[in-house]
Amino acid sequence: MAPPQAARPPQAPDSQPAQATTPPAPAEAAPPREEVVVEPPLQRIVNPTAVFAGLDKITGRITSFDVAIDETVQFGALRVTPRACYSRPPAETPRTDAFLAVEEVTLQNEVRRIFTGWMFAASPGLHAVEHPIYDIWLTDCKGGTPAVAESDATNASPQAPQRPQAPAPRAQQQRRR
Numbered sequence: 001m002a003p004p005q006a007a008r009p010p011q012a013p014d015s016q017p018a019q020a021t022t023p024p025a026p027a028e029a030a031p032p033r034e035e036v037v038v039e040p041p042l043q044r045i046v047n048p049t050a051v052f053a054g055l056d057k058i059t060g061r062i063t064s065f066d067v068a069i070d071e072t073v074q075f076g077a078l079r080v081t082p083r084a085c086y087s088r089p090p091a092e093t094p095r096t097d098a099f100l101a102v103e104e105v106t107l108q109n110e111v112r113r114i115f116t117g118w119m120f121a122a123s124p125g126l127h128a129v130e131h132p133i134y135d136i137w138l139t140d141c142k143g144g145t146p147a148v149a150e151s152d153a154t155n156a157s158p159q160a161p162q163r164p165q166a167p168a169p170r171a172q173q174q175r176r177r
Contacts, residue, residue: 043089047144050082050098055135064139076134079103079111085141096121098138102129 047069054063054075067073072081085098102115115129124137 043092045087045089045141045144047085047087047141049141049143050085050100050138051140051142052080052136053139054078057133057135066142074105075136077105078114078129078131078134078136079105080136085138085144087141087144094122096138096141098141100138102136104131 049066049068051064051066052075054065055061056063056076063075065073065075067080067082069082069085072079074080080100080102082098082100085096087096088094097118097120099118100116101113103111104114105111114131115127117127119127119138121138121140124139128135128137
């Protein structure tokens with residue numbers, strides 16, 4: 001006699017054999033939430049003086065010179081006029097940049113602009129003034145104080161000396177009180 005076989009459920013002739021069932025995959029986890037890190041705004045220090053280095057390629061001398069904003073200094077045949085010089089507080093990543101104009105005085109006493117733009121102290125080769133005889137690059141800004149938020153203005157000293165104002169008429173003085 002034949003050994004008894006386990007009873008199988010009847011299958012339809014064109015159906016496929018039952019496959020082993022696997023537990024359902026867990027629902028896809030929600031994508032990780034992106035954390036939004038809000039950095040405080042960068043403090044920009046406005047400086048009254050830009051510091052440059054200049055190379056005289058004939059003599060091989062490097063000279064450091066300071067230039068006040070909106071003043072012109074002559075280095076060899078070049079005139080350097082910084083328009084703005086910005087830096088960051090010492091606690092932040094250093095970044096010093098200046099906007100300036102450089103003009104060349106030719107042998108015929110003609111003045112022609114050879115550079116106008118931003119210079120960055122961190123990468124002097126990026127926007128240094130290259131001339132056949134002279135090179136100039138920004139090295140630093142100095143003399144500025146960090147900007148103070150309005151809420152802290154009562155505790156801090158003013159950034160620049162204020163011009164004395166004419167006294168207000170008595171009617172305006174009384175309204176302010």
